[in-house]
Amino acid sequence: MSTPSRVKVDCRNTPSESNCSLAISGTPEEVLEAAVQHAKSKHGHEDSAELREWIRSSWMEDPS
Numbered sequence: 917m918s919t920p921s922r923v924k925v926d927c928r929n930t931p932s933e934s935n936c937s938l939a940i941s942g943t944p945e946e947v948l949e950a951a952v953q954h955a956k957s958k959h960g961h962e963d964s965a966e967l968r969e970w971i972r973s974s975w976m977e978d979p980s
């Protein structure tokens with residue numbers, strides 16, 4: 917499995933009560949860190965291996 921050079925996570929694709937529409941795109945490292953911070957500050961998640969694994973499984977390749 918190859919790692920794409922740019923990925924994107926979109927909160928609109930994830931179930932949440934906050935109707936969050938944030939989209940984060942960048943390199944996988946950037947997106948992972950930004951998404952963890954966002955999940956903690958806006959969605960009340962704990963920074964955990966499970967959260968990081970979930971982010972990795974939910975991002976899409978961003979061809980832009």
Ligand SMILES: [Zn+2]
Nearest residue numbers: 927936938958
């Ligand atoms: Zn969000």
